[in-house]
Amino acid sequence: MTQTQPLQRIGVWTQLVGQEPAVETLSAAAAAAARIADGETVAGGAMTHAWLLTGPPGSGRSVAARTFAAALQCSTGIGCGACPGCRTALAGTHADVRLVVPEGLSISVAEMRSLVQSAARRPTTGQWQVVIIEDADRLTEGASNALLKAVEEPPARTVFLLCAPSDHPDDVSVTIRSRCRLVTLRTPPAEAIAQVLMDRDGIEPQLAQWSASVCGGHVGRARRLATDEGVRQRRATVLRIPRGLRRPADVFTCADELISTAEADASTESKTRDEDERSELRTAMGGDGVGKGVAGAKRSAEAAVKQLEKRQKSRATRTQRDSLDLALIDLAGFYRDVLIAASRSGAALTHPDHASEIASAAAEWTPDSTLRRLEAVLECRQAIDLNVKPRIAVEAMITTLRQG
Structure with a gap:
């Protein structure tokens, strides 16, 4: 038994599902960081100041970053999961762990400059100042340049953890990537x-096994499929599209369904969070107060709420696009399964619960027409990523799906 196996089963490392190689690398770095914090000189380069965590969607990049941050703040140095440093870092309340989650389509230069400035301070309660940047591929050019300066000349006790999808690693500038240690996550089994x-x-067990088999290796989606009937129904709606395109009018009907499904998924995810944020902001600024002298506070609170709602609108657009992209991934998986069934390769299906529809499509469509349909889905994803209006891109895609 290796030294890292018990670490995976206890403490913060249980957060990472099926990522034994990453656990081995990160736990060794956390142990080295603890010795450095105690004033020891550590050879071998196990610990460094900048990390790039990549992996396919759902592999747990941000979870790995938070877990590593917790281990760095752990009083035992192993990520015990029980000490205040571990608990607050995982909960997102540790004073020395800063999390950047893009709420819009990109991370601005102003936001990054402010972050870099605060990251230059010494830790207040923990051993390290940890900066986690989720979706680092969304950094604008100016934001990348601001971050680069900090990564090139990092403060002694600051660690940068960047997360980016492995299917677009080039979206993180090469100058930043070259200064980071790479940790690649895999699709969990x-x-x-x-x-x-x-x-x-x-x-x-039965629902857990089904959710795990159809989630495409995405742990968060598996949990949503297992716990939310609405998510299961929306997935079923998307997977009815390939075999439901019988008439020309079906193109527009299915396009409406696909857009509506993404909107409903995004609305479900955003509604409660948005309301809670507005309520907390009004309370913090005294906007809900009564009596004399509160008029100024109410005006300030309402102005702040309007700014918050603007950010929430931008975040809702991003969430809707992410939901639509997930639906398109499901569609692409269907056509991929049809190609597998036609080739009789025996590879595992992305949608094993739709095996009969997949077999029927494989018998009816030629491999060339299936491949054209798959390419149409991938082109739609690319078009939306380039800011083509989603409805236009989806209608063009579904027209190709019907024609083959």
């Missing part, structure tokens, strides 16, 4: 996902 759903979320 279905068995590991099902086990964590049962152990951590109390999902009954």
Whole structure:
């Protein structure tokens, strides 16, 4: 048994599902960081000041970053999961762990300059000042340049953790990538996902195994599929499209369904969070106060709420596009499964619960027409990423899906 195996099963490392190589690298770095914090000289380069965590969607890049941050703040140096440093870092309340989550389509230079300035301070309660940047591929050019200066000349006790999808690693500038240590996450196996759903979320075995088998290796989506009937229904709606394009009018009907599904998914995710943020902001600024002398506070609170709502609108656009992209990934998976069924390769299906529809399509369509349909889905994803209006891109895609 290796030294890292017990670390994976206890403490903060249980957050990472099916990522044994990453756990080995990060736990060794956390142990080295603890010795450095105690004044020791550590050879071998296990710990460094900048990390780039990449992996496919759902592999847990941000979870890995938060877990590593917790281990760096751990009083034992191993990520015990029980000390105040571990608990507050995982909960997002540690004073020395700063999390940047883009709420819009990009991370601005102003936001990054402010972050870099605050990251230059010494830790206040922990051993390290940790900066986590989710979706670092969304950094604008100016924001990348601002971050580069900090990464090139980092403060002694500051660690930068950048997260970016592995299918677009070039979106992170090469100058930043060259100064980071790379940790690549893999798609977790279905068995590991099902086990964590049962152990951590109390999902009954049959539903956990089904969710794990159809989530495409995305742990968060597996949990949503297992716990939300609405998510399951929206997935079923998307997967009816390939075999439901019988008439020309079906193109527009299915396009409406696909857009509506993404909007409903995004609305469900955003509604409660938006209301809570507005309420907390009004309370913090005294906007809900009564009596004399509160008029100024109410005006300031309302102005702040308007700014918040502007950011929330930008975040809602991003969330809707992410939801639509997830639906398109499901569609692409269907056509990929049809190609597998036609080739009789025996590879695992992305949508095993739709095996009969997949087999029927494989018998009816030629491999060339299936490939054209798959390419149409991928082109639609690319068009939306280039800011083509989603409805136009989706209608063009579904026209090709019907024609083959």
